[in-house]
Amino acid sequence: MYLDRKTDMIMSGGRHPIKANYTVGLKNDGKITALHVDLFIDAGFTVDFSPIFPYTINKTMMKYNWGAYSVDYKVCKTNLPSKSAMRGPGDTQGSFFAETIIEHVASILGLDSIVVREKNIHTLESAKLFYGSSVESPVSYTLPSIWEKLKQSASFYERTKNIREFNATNRWFKRGLSLVPCFYAVRLSSRPARVTIFEDGSIAVEVGGVELGQGIWTKVKQMTAYALGQLWPGLSADIMAKVRLFQSDSISLAHGGLTSGSTTSEESCEAVRHACDILVERLQPVQILLKKSNPNGFSWMDLIFQISEGKHQRTRVEQQDKGDIERTSTVPVIQAKSQSVDLSAQTYWVPDSSASQYLNYGAGASEVEIDLLSGATTILRTDIIYDCGRSLNPAVDLGQIEGAFVQGVGFFMTEEHHVDNNGKLVSDGTWTYKVPTIDTIPRKFNVEILNSPFHQKRILSSKASGEPPLLLAASVHCAIREAIRAARKELPTDNNKHFRMDTPASMDVIKSLCALNNVELYLKSLCISTKQ
Known part of the structure; x- marks a missing residue:
């Protein structure tokens, strides 16, 4: 069956919209001690692939050590078109929820988000507690070394200082920088x-x-x-x-x-x-x-x-x-x-039952610049280190990492699913559904493949590279949040108050969160500033 693009997009259904409510227990230093999440997954009017989503969301949300952790899932039948599986189904949303919780905790405590992430990133022991046999030997758990290596190669702290200086001297442009980890569990099949x-x-x-x-x-x-x-x-x-x-x-x-x-x-x-x-x-x-x-x-x-x-x-x-x-x-x-x-x-x-599951590790750091007047975002630089094991083909895997990341940027930034009052898809073509373009690609894009040690039970010691790097695009969304936070600090009424930013972080969303979508609001903020 051959379909034109418009018909294909109407029939495909798109990714699952998911609503999350969470309750977090935490300490003043940013250490999270407990997390409970209620998730409501919009499946549409048929089952399709929806039953797998509780599993895929959960395995990605466990990327941090939440302490006492519980999740309640409800797959909801609605009167909307059915949703289907798309690259990283559920994993993408799970990664977004995890990073949103970290950002929320950092905002409430007034800490840098990287401090909260490092407080709650898995040790080998906690990773085994959450992921069980998927965690291999201590040598194979490469995330801590990837994290430290990326902080150095991306000059994270030096650039953070430069960004603060830039934001202090620029009223209409703000920058943000964020570094996020990647945990991705895969299961081999016959x-x-x-x-x-x-x-x-x-x-x-x-x-x-x-x-x-x-x-x-x-x-x-x-x-x-x-x-x-x-x-x-x-x-x-x-x-x-x-x-x-x-x-x-x-x-x-x-x-x-x-x-x-x-x-x-x-x-x-x-x-x-x-x-x-x-x-x-x-x-x-x-x-x-x-x-x-x-x-x-x-x-x-x-x-x-x-x-x-x-x-x-x-x-x-x-x-x-x-x-x-x-x-x-x-x-x-x-x-x-x-x-x-x-x-x-x-x-x-x-596959051997004792080696049918394993974890993929990686980390990504992204720096963005937002235009407060238009809401436009430019990804200035992205650095990625990803563990491919012993890559079967480094050239292919490098392309997979870069392509997955850019596709993830589409999910986190531009690709918005619009329906009318009758549930009919409105964003049924590239004129209304904004896929990543050449302008979306980071201006400077550094990707390093980490060849981890030999592993006897994996296939020639290799690891997957198709979907896991997509989750690293969350670094762009978090960097946009940092830039918006810098803009909101200049609004006396908001200060450091936490704000909600769903996906995608499109131009109108960014402009609205910077409180510059309405001239009246902007003039009001100027008046308050003058009186003070």
């Missing part, structure tokens, strides 16, 4: 794959995952060359050019599973590796015989040609009194003829 070697040496690969631009096929192609390259050193480079990937369907490769959760690439790679291991096991006996007859070496094509020749060199069979006699050509293919080599292997990989 995945099928088929690898077939043809007589011309080419290799066809089918996997259950769908290529959506996230680089599944690139990583699978590399894994195929790597796994078949076990036959002898230096073979991987020759094989790489011979690999072709085909999009499977439910007949050619049943039980393909969902392409979701940021783990499809590594699951597909592992399934392919197992299929290649089967082929390597079948090819090794023929390889050993070839080494004896070709001491000077042989190529991939020699190996496959030897097998294919063994299958087709049988000529004619003549009937004689004493039985059948098979005549063969003079090509030395005795070893291939003596055994039937199946050059197609299919596997269904099932």
Whole structure:
């Protein structure tokens, strides 16, 4: 089914609107001792993916050590269009709620938000308490080192000082800087794959995952060359050019599973590796015989040609009194003829239950500048450090991190879902639904991939990179809040009072929170200022 963009947007439903009420217990130094949250999730008029949201929201909200923690969820059926899953479903909203609570506590106590974050960021012990077996060894818990490294590389405290000086000398432009952590729990699932070697040496690969631009096929192609390259050193480079990937369907490769959760690439790679291991096991006996007859070496094509020749060199069979006699050509293919080599292997990989879940860590710092008169926001700089484990493809993962972050900026800043009084979607195109553009991208964008230590039970020690970095875009929303707070300090009636800022933090929202959306309010503030 092919739809035009407007129809597609009307049918898609969008992300779930969620209302959160929370009660926080805290100490004067910013340490949170208890948190209770009531969440009301607008599912629309059908179930769709809504039942997973309590799980996904909760696993992201636990990014801080809340002490005594409880959540009450209600998935609400409404008379509005059904909502559906979108990149980081529930995780994005959960991250926003967590950061909002931290910002609220900081505002009430008059502390910098980074002080409150560091007071409540997980230690290894508290992370194990909240996330259980998903937390691996102490060496694998890289968040504390990422946090400290980013503070230094982003010159956080020096820039904070510079921003305060800028805000003190600029009436109509304000800046803000915020640094947030990322906790993202993923769960591996089963995945099928088929690898077939043809007589011309080419290799066809089918996997259950769908290529959506996230680089599944690139990583699978590399894994195929790597796994078949076990036959002898230096073979991987020759094989790489011979690999072709085909999009499977439910007949050619049943039980393909969902392409979701940021783990499809590594699951597909592992399934392919197992299929290649089967082929390597079948090819090794023929390889050993070839080494004896070709001491000077042989190529991939020699190996496959030897097998294919063994299958087709049988000529004619003549009937004689004493039985059948098979005549063969003079090509030395005795070893291939003596055994039937199946050059197609299919596997269904099932993850080890003891290693089916793990945590992704990262941190992001963003600096923004807001125009108080128009509400326009410019992201001046963003610094990200993200733990990819042993990246399967650093170039692909780097693109995933940058792309996820920018998409997250759309959620936190520009993408607003409007409906009319009848529930019909109004923002049904890019004229009314503002997706991130080239102007939304940070002017200076620094991303570092942290290669964490070897891990025996993860797939080649790699980690997911598709959805977790999206949550780091919360740093932009928090930085906007800091800039607005600086603007409101100049309003005698507001001072440091806490204010609510939902998503997205669009231009009109920012302008309104700076109290400059109304000339009368602005003139009134000037009068109060003059009298004082």
